[in-house]
Amino acid sequence: xxxxxxxxxxxxxxxxxxxxxxxxxxxxxxxxxxxxxxxxxxxxxxxxxxxxxxxxxxxxxxxxxxxxxxxxxxxxxxxxxxxxxxxxxxxxxxxxxxxxxxxxxxxxxxxxxxxxxxxxxxxxxxxxxxxxxxxxxxxxxxxxxxxxxxxxxxxxxxxxxxxxxxxxxxxxxxxxxxxxxxxxxxxxxxxxxxxxxxxxxxxxxxxxxxxxxxxxxxxxxxxxxxxxxxxxxxxxxxxxxxxxxxxxxxxxxxxxxxxxxxxxxxxxxxxxxxxxxxxxxxxx
Amino acid sequence: xxxxxxxxxxxxxxxxxxxxxxxxxxxxxxxxxxxxxxxxxxxxxxxxxxxxxxxxxxxxxxxxxxxxxxxxxxxxxxxxxxxxxxxxxxxxxxxxxxxxxxxxxxxxxxxxxxxxxxxxxxxxxxxxxxxxxxxxxxxxxxxxxxxxxxxxxxxxxxxxxxxxxxxxxxxxxxxxxxxxxxxxxxxxxxxxxxxxxxxxxxxxxxxxxxxxxxxxxxxxxxxxxxxxxxxxxxxxxxxxxxxxxxxxxxxxxxxxxxxxxxxxxxxxxxxxxxxxxxxxxxxxxxxxxxxxxxxxxxxxxxxxxxxxxxxxxxxxxxxxxxxxxxxxxxxxxxxxxxxxxxxxxxxxxxxxxxxxxxxxxxxxxxxxxxxxxxxxxxxxxxxxxxxxxxxxxxxxxxxxxxxxxxxxxxxxxxxxxxxxxxxxxxxxxxxxxxxxxxxxxxxxxxxxxxxxxxxxxxxxxxxxxxxxxxxxxxxxxxxxxxxxxxxxxxxxxxxx
Ligand SMILES: Cc1cc2nc3c(=O)[nH]c(=O)nc-3n(C[C@H](O)[C@H](O)[C@H](O)COP(=O)(O)OP(=O)(O)OC[C@H]3O[C@@H](n4cnc5c(N)ncnc54)[C@H](O)[C@@H]3O)c2cc1C
Ligand SMILES: Cc1cc2nc3c(=O)[nH]c(=O)nc-3n(C[C@H](O)[C@H](O)[C@H](O)COP(=O)(O)OP(=O)(O)OC[C@H]3O[C@@H](n4cnc5c(N)ncnc54)[C@H](O)[C@@H]3O)c2cc1C
Ligand code: SF4
Ligand code: SF4
Ligand code: FES
Numbered sequence: 001x002x003x004x005x006x007x008x009x010x011x012x013x014x015x016x017x018x019x020x021x022x023x024x025x026x027x028x029x030x031x032x033x034x035x036x037x038x039x040x041x042x043x044x045x046x047x048x049x050x051x052x053x054x055x056x057x058x059x060x061x062x063x064x065x066x067x068x069x070x071x072x073x074x075x076x077x078x079x080x081x082x083x084x085x086x087x088x089x090x091x092x093x094x095x096x097x098x099x100x101x102x103x104x105x106x107x108x109x110x111x112x113x114x115x116x117x118x119x120x121x122x123x124x125x126x127x128x129x130x131x132x133x134x135x136x137x138x139x140x141x142x143x144x145x146x147x148x149x150x151x152x153x154x155x156x157x158x159x160x161x162x163x164x165x166x167x168x169x170x171x172x173x174x175x176x177x178x179x180x181x182x183x184x185x186x187x188x189x190x191x192x193x194x195x196x197x198x199x200x201x202x203x204x205x206x207x208x209x210x211x212x213x214x215x216x217x218x219x220x221x222x223x224x225x226x227x228x229x230x231x232x233x234x235x236x237x238x239x240x241x242x243x244x245x246x247x248x249x250x251x252x253x254x255x256x257x258x259x260x261x262x263x264x265x266x267x268x269x270x271x272x273x274x275x276x277x278x279x280x281x282x283x284x
Numbered sequence: 285x286x287x288x289x290x291x292x293x294x295x296x297x298x299x300x301x302x303x304x305x306x307x308x309x310x311x312x313x314x315x316x317x318x319x320x321x322x323x324x325x326x327x328x329x330x331x332x333x334x335x336x337x338x339x340x341x342x343x344x345x346x347x348x349x350x351x352x353x354x355x356x357x358x359x360x361x362x363x364x365x366x367x368x369x370x371x372x373x374x375x376x377x378x379x380x381x382x383x384x385x386x387x388x389x390x391x392x393x394x395x396x397x398x399x400x401x402x403x404x405x406x407x408x409x410x411x412x413x414x415x416x417x418x419x420x421x422x423x424x425x426x427x428x429x430x431x432x433x434x435x436x437x438x439x440x441x442x443x444x445x446x447x448x449x450x451x452x453x454x455x456x457x458x459x460x461x462x463x464x465x466x467x468x469x470x471x472x473x474x475x476x477x478x479x480x481x482x483x484x485x486x487x488x489x490x491x492x493x494x495x496x497x498x499x500x501x502x503x504x505x506x507x508x509x510x511x512x513x514x515x516x517x518x519x520x521x522x523x524x525x526x527x528x529x530x531x532x533x534x535x536x537x538x539x540x541x542x543x544x545x546x547x548x549x550x551x552x553x554x555x556x557x558x559x560x561x562x563x564x565x566x567x568x569x570x571x572x573x574x575x576x577x578x579x580x581x582x583x584x585x586x587x588x589x590x591x592x593x594x595x596x597x598x599x600x601x602x603x604x605x606x607x608x609x610x611x612x613x614x615x616x617x618x619x620x621x622x623x624x625x626x627x628x629x630x631x632x633x634x635x636x637x638x639x640x641x642x643x644x645x646x647x648x649x650x651x652x653x654x655x656x657x658x659x660x661x662x663x664x665x666x667x668x669x670x671x672x673x674x675x676x677x678x679x680x681x682x683x684x685x686x687x688x689x690x691x692x693x694x695x696x697x698x699x700x701x702x703x704x705x706x707x708x709x710x711x712x713x714x715x716x717x718x719x720x721x722x723x724x725x726x727x728x729x730x731x732x733x734x735x736x737x738x739x740x741x742x743x744x745x746x747x748x749x750x751x752x753x754x755x756x757x758x759x760x761x762x763x764x765x766x767x768x769x770x771x772x773x774x775x776x777x778x779x780x
Contacts (some may be wrong), residue, residue: 023534040491042585044593069593070466085491087528217584218595220489220530221717222559223576229567234560239717253567256669260569 002036005059010141014109015075016051022058024050024088030096030116030209031243034060034088035219043085045069047216047238049113050089055223063112063141070224077274090219091242094209098125100183103175105131105168105197107189111142113211114188115149121186122149129175129182130154133168133193142156167258168201180254184209187246191255198246210246212237214227215258228254290325290341297322297346305355308381313356317418321427322351324642329649333619336503336587339646340404345383347358350379354418362415363431368765371395373412373431380434384446388438396435397472398764400443400510403436405501406761407609407640428640443513450520454481459778462487462546464531464719467495468760469751469767470552471528472512474523476771477550481576482778485524485546492583495554496752497760498514499583500575500610502617505643532722541746548774551734551742551749552767555757556716563675565663569595570671574606574614574710581617581673599706601625603674605660606639612644614708615652626652627702631659631679631692657681657692661699663707673701713757731756740770748773 006018024034028050036044052061066072077083094117102121106114111132114275122128129151134140135158147153155163164171168189175182185208187197194210201208214226214237221239228235229250235241304311304319315426325341326332332339343351348722355377363373372391392399406412412431413419443446455738461477463470466488478484492498494511519525531537540546560566560575577596580586602623604615607630617625628647630637633656637644648654659680664673677697681690715732727735728744733756734749737740742749750766752758 027534027536037491039593040591042588044584085528087489087491087530087534089533090530217576217579218490218558222558223579224554224560224573226578227560227567234562234567236557239721250567253669254570257567260597 001084001157002086003082004079004132005075007079010063010138011138014063014139015066015142016061016063017074018054018057018059018061019083019086020058021060021086021088022055024086025053025058025060028053028060028089029093030120031094031113032089032091033113033219033242034062034086035090035216036083037064037085038070038077038083040084043073044070045085045219046074047090047219048214051112051115058183065109090238092240094120094186094243096120096124101127101129101180103129103131103172103182103185105133105172105185105187105189105193106146107133107168107187107193108135108139109141110189110193110211111140111189114186115142115145117129117186117188118146118149127151131156131168131171131175131191132163133157135159161177167196169196172197172200173174176201176206182206182230186210186243191251191258194249195251195255196244198249198251202247208246209243210249212243212244212249212254213242213258214254214258229247229256233276287330288323288325290344293323293325293347294344296770297344299594301346301350301657304350308353311353314690317421319354321351321354321515322347322430322433324430324433326646329646329651333582333650334502336620337340338507340642342440343433343437345441348380348434349383351430351434351576351714353378355381357418359418362417363412363429366414367395367412367431368761369768371412371435372448374625376438377429377431377434380438380777385441386436389442389447391442392435392438396761396764397475397768398468398514398760399435400439401468401497401506401514401568402761403432403434403439404506404510404760404763405640406432407759408432411761427551442767443510448513448517450517451479452523453473453479456483457481457778459548460484460485460544461545461774462531462540462544462549463552463750464549465489465495465552465554465753466525467552467554467751467763467771468495468497469554469763470550470622471518472764472767473550473750473774474518474519476525476768478518478521478776479724480775480778482775483524484522484546485526486518486530488527489530491527493525493527495552498634499579500613502578502582502613503587504616504620505613505627521564529593530718532615532718537719537723537747547746547778549747550767550770550774551719551747551753553716553719553753554764555713555752556718557714558709559712559714561660561664561711563608563660564663565671565674567708568665570599570665570672570705571707571709572597573665574604574610574708574715577614577708578610578617581621587621596621597706601627601704602706602708603629603660603702603704604708604710605626605629606712607632607639608710608712609643611641611708611710612639612647615641616647616650618706618708619652623706625704627655627704628652629655629658629660629676629702630675631657632681632689633657636689655702659692660707661693661697663679664701671705671707673703674698674707676702689732713752715756739773740766741773 439762751763
């Protein structure tokens with residue numbers, strides 16, 4: 001059983017939790033994820049990146065956005081509650097070395113998984129340029145943490161409520177155009193954002209790593225549900241990834257597959273929300 | 285064919301048995317071979333396609349006794365030779381014929397740990413029943429003594445009458461054994477090593493135990509209750525269980541030995557990575573591996589609509605590609621999840637199909653349509669990237685290939701389109717890569733299967749392996765057989 005040790009709401013739909021998981025804290029490396037369930041009979045197995053870990057406390061940190069039933073149920077859990085199932089660390093760790101100058105681009109909730117990677121790249125001696133994007137000011141997370149790592153921090157919002165107005169691809173392009181071209185880019189966020197970041201860097205020939213968030217079931221290479229086309233080869237995100245060369249990923253196919261259950265999930269989610277509303281009303 | 289109820293079978297058997305019961309020991313071989321082979325009572329197909337309850341209902345007591353009387357008690361025991369764990373078949377069957385079910389259970393238990401499971405899922409017609417003298421005499425393997433059904437009867441009788449006993453445990457040795465994976469191979473190793481007084485820990489990646497028994501083989505063929513009972517027995521024996529624990533990730537393999545003090549490790553991690561066909565359209569929305577489809581349905585309980593959070597794709601017309609047990613399970617599960625049309629598309633003919641005969645028969649009764657000598661050439665999709673058909677080719681059988689089966693040869697210009705919205709690929713699995721990825725020093729063959737010697741020992745000290753991770757996708761009983769051998773080796777190692 002993995003107890004929730006700490007919980008904090010970061011923005012409207014985004015929560016941070018520290019969860020007791022001493023072994024995972026010890027073994028994990030930047031780029032890896034866990035799979036958890038809020039119910040081990042009927043719950044879905046949801047993958048979440050390990051945003052941080054504290055070996056002393058024996059805890060890992062997750063940061064997640066409420067998008068459906070399971071993440072909503074998770075957000076309702078309290079400090080002291082225990083998760084019935086949590087497994088990890090899964091996936092392969094990010095390859096960290098001193099590349100020279102790296103650009104870390106985080107979109108929305110993608111800033112959470114980006115944080116440990118940026119930290120590790122900084123520790124390895126890289127010059128780290130960080131670009132954070134979000135729909136509006138409310139949705140920006142981990143700004144302070146990123147500030148302490150970044151040699152240069154650029155923030156953009158879609159509506160201009162904070163930082164620059166526009167998408168992360170604009171500053172990314174500008175950085176690529178600089179005389180001192182970056183040696184590597186790492187982009188994590190919604191699939192569309194990662195696709196366009198990859199398109200932005202392609203003409204400059206800058207290696208661009210992305211972290212794919214496909215649908216998963218087991219997370220150990222058994223079901224094939226997480227498969228993606230990378231350079232015309234089938235790869236399994238849970239064991240071969242989650243990080244891949246963004247210039248080789250077939251994003252359109254990935255996005256299609258990610259939406260496989262969209263309609264059903266929406267129904268389930270709505271039923272679930274209706275039930276919650278009913279419950280509330282019946283209490284009044 | 286009209287459906288016969290279990291009551292009808294029971295009545296018939298009661299009438300039959302009256303004739304034989306007084307002469308059990310005097311029946312001549314000729315008389316025995318004339319006793320009608322007992323059929324397995326099953327749920328009515330029109331009802332069972334709407335539920336997940338077990339299809340085969342098990343022999344009635346009279347049926348079991350009649351079937352047992354068909355056994356000739358051969359001196360040369362062909363049946364035993366073909367059972368991978370060498371159950372003393374005639375001896376246990378003789379007990380059944382004499383109504384001594386407890387005695388029968390005792391005989392089976394000498395050799396097999398999980399008879400309720402093997403009796404249900406062993407491909408008996410290619411194992412113990414294949415060269416049974418009765419089947420040979422009647423020139424029909426289907427008329428062989430129904431050894432598997434009798435084994436199941438005995439195991440169920442024991443379970444239902446609450447007679448399952450906890451095996452005796454030798455005094456604690458202080459030695460520690462780690463079992464990685466809780467499929468049939470791992471379960472056997474855990475029991476056999478624990479009996480010798482060693483401390484045993486099972487590490488399982490999933491949140492539930494049982495391996496393929498749980499997440500692959502559906503409830504309607506192997507009820508979860510049966511797996512649960514076996515696991516309860518292990519717990520009662522003092523086996524420690526750690527779920528949600530991926531060895532090689534949560535803890536490095538060698539740390540189990542170097543830091544945690546385990547004296548030996550058994551790797552029973554099973555097959556993994558589903559094989560795809562590498563044809564166009566395989567990544568369209570609506571294409572699944574059988575592993576994913578069945579895991580969603582079984583382990584994640586997607587069949588319990590309204591309760592389970594894990595969704596399953598809403599399909600009306602499904603094509604299952606393949607002809608093994610996995611394909612049958614996926615097809616029959618799809619039917620139960622509400623698909624209107626389910627096709628099994630197989631390149632060869634029914635004769636070459638590797639699935640258990642009983643499953644094929646049940647599938648047909650349930651309205652699954654078999655398309656033999658056909659195969660998918662490419663999967664077609666609509667503008668949204670969703671499956672809307674497959675282009676198939678027709679085949680004929682040519683010369684035998686290296687496996688001895690006649691090779692399917694495609695017929696030129698035989699393309700046609702099958703109208704489906706879902707494709708389930710069930711053409712096999714390659715090996716689970718987790719352990720070899722994180723331990724490159726372990727020797728594996730070109731398919732990634734771990735190489736072991738005749739004692740199931742791997743190339744690494746103190747580390748043994750068995751089951752599908754060694755054999756490639758095989759069977760429950762073969763996995764158990766390997767587990768038993770590995771446990772023997774481990775017990776020997778720890779006693780020296
Ligand atoms: C390796 C990996 C790491 C991840 N790390 C994080 C993280 O650190 N923080 C975080 O908030 N999320 C992360 N995700 C995404 C997270 O797993 C999903 O948001 C979650 O499973 C949704 O579950 P749900 O039941 O709440 O929503 P559901 O009801 O299952 O889904 C709601 C909607 O979200 C979409 N969706 C479903 N599954 C995913 C998915 N895997 N990725 C994206 N969208 C999905 C569906 O199309 C659906 O429309 C990660 C995913 C992967 C594969
Ligand atoms: C759908 C289906 C139907 C089948 N039908 C039949 C049948 O009718 N008759 C028959 O005889 N055989 C059948 N088989 C085959 C049979 O189930 C397998 O041969 C058998 O289960 C193999 O047993 P195993 O112990 O080697 O591994 P598995 O049963 O595969 O179990 C391996 C376990 O190890 C766990 N694991 C893997 N890696 C790790 C790790 N690193 N750390 C911790 N745990 C790990 C897995 O999660 C899994 O639970 C069927 C298979 C399938 C998929
Ligand atoms: S274990 Fe399998 S092969 Fe052996 S007797 Fe039982 S059914 Fe036959
Ligand atoms: S071969 Fe058949 S008839 Fe002979 S002992 Fe075995 S089960 Fe009985
Ligand atoms: S999640 Fe099942 S293979 Fe990757």
